[in-house]
Amino acid sequence: MEGSDEEDSPEAPELPLEILVYMLGFLPTSDRKEASLVCRSWYIASLDLRFQKNVTFCFPASASSLELVRGLGRRSRCSLIISQLDGFSLSRSLLMEVGLCLGPKLDSLALPGSSVSEASLLALLPRLTSLRRLDLRGLDSLFMSGAFLSKEEHRRQVRSALSGLEELDLSNLRYLSDLTFNRLTGCTPRLRRLSLAGCHIAFEFDPYRGCPVGTVEVSSALLSLRNVRKLVTEQTATLVALDFSRTSITHESLRSIAQVKGLALEELCLQSCKELTDYSVAVLVKHQSSLQRLDLSGCTELTSRAVLAIAQGLNSLTHLSLSCDWRITETGLEDLVSVSSLKSLDLSECPLVGGTEMVNGLSRRTERTQLEKLHLRSCMYIRDEAVFSLTQLLGNTLRHLDLTSCANVTDLSVRAIASYLHGLVVLRLCDCKEVTDWGLLGMVETSACELDEEKEDQGPRFTRTFGNMGFFKPPRLPFQERPKMVTQDHLERFKQQSGASLLALRRLRELNLSACCKLTDSSITQVVRYPDLQHLSLSMLPEITDASLSDVARHCRSLTSLDLSYCAHISDHGVAQAAPHLPRLQHLDLSACNNITDKSLFLLAQHCKRLKTLDVSMCNSVSGTTVDLIQSQLPFLENVHYKLHSGTDLTL
Numbered sequence: 001m002e003g004s005d006e007e008d009s010p011e012a013p014e015l016p017l018e019i020l021v022y023m024l025g026f027l028p029t030s031d032r033k034e035a036s037l038v039c040r041s042w043y044i045a046s047l048d049l050r051f052q053k054n055v056t057f058c059f060p061a062s063a064s065s066l067e068l069v070r071g072l073g074r075r076s077r078c079s080l081i082i083s084q085l086d087g088f089s090l091s092r093s094l095l096m097e098v099g100l101c102l103g104p105k106l107d108s109l110a111l112p113g114s115s116v117s118e119a120s121l122l123a124l125l126p127r128l129t130s131l132r133r134l135d136l137r138g139l140d141s142l143f144m145s146g147a148f149l150s151k152e153e154h155r156r157q158v159r160s161a162l163s164g165l166e167e168l169d170l171s172n173l174r175y176l177s178d179l180t181f182n183r184l185t186g187c188t189p190r191l192r193r194l195s196l197a198g199c200h201i202a203f204e205f206d207p208y209r210g211c212p213v214g215t216v217e218v219s220s221a222l223l224s225l226r227n228v229r230k231l232v233t234e235q236t237a238t239l240v241a242l243d244f245s246r247t248s249i250t251h252e253s254l255r256s257i258a259q260v261k262g263l264a265l266e267e268l269c270l271q272s273c274k275e276l277t278d279y280s281v282a283v284l285v286k287h288q289s290s291l292q293r294l295d296l297s298g299c300t301e302l303t304s305r306a307v308l309a310i311a312q313g314l315n316s317l318t319h320l321s322l323s324c325d326w327r328i329t330e331t332g333l334e335d336l337v338s339v340s341s342l343k344s345l346d347l348s349e350c351p352l353v354g355g356t357e358m359v360n361g362l363s364r365r366t367e368r369t370q371l372e373k374l375h376l377r378s379c380m381y382i383r384d385e386a387v388f389s390l391t392q393l394l395g396n397t398l399r400h401l402d403l404t405s406c407a408n409v410t411d412l413s414v415r416a417i418a419s420y421l422h423g424l425v426v427l428r429l430c431d432c433k434e435v436t437d438w439g440l441l442g443m444v445e446t447s448a449c450e451l452d453e454e455k456e457d458q459g460p461r462f463t464r465t466f467g468n469m470g471f472f473k474p475p476r477l478p479f480q481e482r483p484k485m486v487t488q489d490h491l492e493r494f495k496q497q498s499g500a501s502l503l504a505l506r507r508l509r510e511l512n513l514s515a516c517c518k519l520t521d522s523s524i525t526q527v528v529r530y531p532d533l534q535h536l537s538l539s540m541l542p543e544i545t546d547a548s549l550s551d552v553a554r555h556c557r558s559l560t561s562l563d564l565s566y567c568a569h570i571s572d573h574g575v576a577q578a579a580p581h582l583p584r585l586q587h588l589d590l591s592a593c594n595n596i597t598d599k600s601l602f603l604l605a606q607h608c609k610r611l612k613t614l615d616v617s618m619c620n621s622v623s624g625t626t627v628d629l630i631q632s633q634l635p636f637l638e639n640v641h642y643k644l645h646s647g648t649d650l651t652l
């Protein structure tokens with residue numbers, strides 16, 4: 001019966017179309033999709049051109065996708081991601097249909113996990129006359145023979161269609177050679193973005209000929225840096241983004257690209273380029289000072305010298321990733337956060353970073369910071385003092401905070417986050433083992449008798465702690481202890497100071513509390529109440545029960561993904577209470593919830609019609625027959641993870 005009053009929505013009033021369209025304009029896309037299902041007039045309003053400008057459709061190649069493509073022909077413009085295409089006739093006719101129905105309307109095309117033939121792609125490309133983005137990543141089938149676009153006639157047709165192409169993704173291609181690369185890029189003279197991530201590029205030495213690359217003109221066996229550089233030189237006028245991630249690009253090669261005359265890159269991605277050194281970064285920064293986005297994650301040779309070079313040389317920097325660059329220390333971070341344009345900083349898995357210099361840098365600043373995203377996963381030296389200070393300094397701007405596996409972060413940090421970061425949209429506290437109910441509830445941990453003594457106290461003590469931040473002292477009680485159960489009495493107090501509980505983060509869309517193993521129903525039932533929350537992870541919380549599940553479902557009705565794996569107390573009873581409130585759920589993980597049985601599956605089939613993935617592996621009471629049955633009942637279900645008792649793993 002719970003919540004049934006909220007369930008029965010009143011009939012949608014008859015409003016003029018323009019008004020409906022105007023109202024729908026205020027909703028985010030996912031909510032608009034829901035709203036379009038209310039009734040026919042809302043559906044029609046949702047089809048208004050202003051909402052249809054740039055929609056991406058993602059589907060596997062199948063007989064039913066033919067119908068879908070024909071239907072899309074009515075749109076003004078769209079993007080497609082088609083997976084699992086192969087060399088057979090169904091795939092050929094699908095691509096043909098895309099060309100016929102969507103041709104000049106297609107904005108972007110990606111064919112991941114496919115193996116299409118040259119012929120079927122050549123039948124399609126000449127029709128895509130206003131394509132902006134083409135993603136051929138991993139399409140080895142196209143380049144293996146080396147014959148793709150070898151005919152002048154084909155090149156002419158493709159060139160006349162793709163001359164406006166801005167973005168070309170050629171990552172993870174094993175068989176790309178100078179010859180095929182030049183034939184293809186010869187058809188795309190105005191590229192803005194080019195990705196060659198994970199390609200086998202011969203940077204300085206030709207392993208086949210045993211001589212330095214560059215002495216041979218154009219190779220049909222491999223892609224040489226010299227040849228890539230030639231393209232960069234030809235297209236400097238438009239080229240602003242390059243991706244050489246996961247290649248063995250050397251210092252000299254990077255320098256030769258960075259020095260191309262007239263090249264002014266805005267984005268450069270060099271993930272896991274292990275040959276690069278501090279000196280490479282210094283040279284890069286000197287020649288490409290207009291870089292805005294720089295990804296140097298996994299460049300394990302880099303040290304704080306690179307950080308200093310970036311801080312001093314890149315005045316327009318907005319996004320920087322240094323994750324997994326484990327040599328990086330505090331040095332240089334003060335200067336880095338002083339770069340006034342910086343919006344996103346990723347220092348995940350830089351275990352030597354403790355935050356002090358960032359705090360120094362941010363407090364030194366006179367103009368407002370713009371930092372919106374801060375990723376500090378597995379930074380073990382980050383402590384409450386740093387989090388407290390950072391939250392105060394970033395209160396107005398921060399939207400994403402990742403403190404996953406920050407072992408030294410405790411309840412005090414959680415309270416600071418709740419008190420200062422009211423604009424937070426994404427919060428990850430996964431695996432912060434010291435975090436307890438007290439932290440989420442925004443309460444100072446006290447025993448019952450202490451609470452009585454302090455009854456006269458004016459206002460929450462917590463607020464006073466903020467007053468003298470400079471002399472921040474940890475609380476009296478050691479946090480190593482197991483939390484005492486929060487009583488009703490505590491909750492009463494909590495209600496009067498709710499501003500400091502996690503409830504204050506009204507805008508949260510993603511919350512990850514996995515493996516914060518001290519959390520119990522006491523906090524989860526009280527604070528996980530976010531109307532806009534879409535992604536929630538509560539896995540590996542051995543204490544939580546059905547009470548948490550049912551309260552979360554009642555208060556977070558926008559959830560699209562929910563992870564409850566390894567929550568042993570969750571049972572069919574909880575699912576029965578939750579499922580009716582979660583019609584938008586698309587991804588549910590119940591693996592290793594041993595008290596879940598077939599009953600739950602029937603409930604999901606009845607209420608959660610949008611489910612796309614379901615994990616019930618290691619649920620010993622779930623039967624294969626029921627899994628089969630609900631597969632036939634849920635139209636969108638793509639993936640069920642189901643493990644038999646014997647340990648055989650079945651993905652259906």
Ligand SMILES: *[C@@H]1O[C@H](CO)[C@@H](O)[C@H](O)[C@H]1NC(C)=O
Pocket residue numbers: 054107
């Ligand atoms: C379409 O959407 C994609 C991704 O959401 C974006 O990168 C692209 O710039 C958009 N294109 C247009 C024409 O707005």
Ligand SMILES: *[C@@H]1O[C@H](CO)[C@@H](O)[C@H](O)[C@H]1NC(C)=O
Pocket residue numbers: 380381407408
């Ligand atoms: C906390 O920080 C200290 C150093 O201050 C470090 O030695 C320790 O490993 C960190 N993690 C834990 C769980 O204490």
Ligand SMILES: *[C@@H]1O[C@H](CO)[C@@H](O)[C@H](O)[C@H]1NC(C)=O
Pocket residue numbers: 404430512513514535536537561563
């Ligand atoms: C929560 O965080 C863990 C660890 O980073 C990650 O494996 C998991 O996918 C996250 N859950 C969600 C729903 O994002």
Ligand SMILES: *[C@@H]1O[C@H](CO)[C@@H](O)[C@H](O)[C@H]1NC(C)=O
Pocket residue numbers: 568569570595
């Ligand atoms: C699972 O359910 C059984 C009874 O059906 C109960 O005895 C047991 O405690 C439950 N296990 C957990 C971990 O809640």
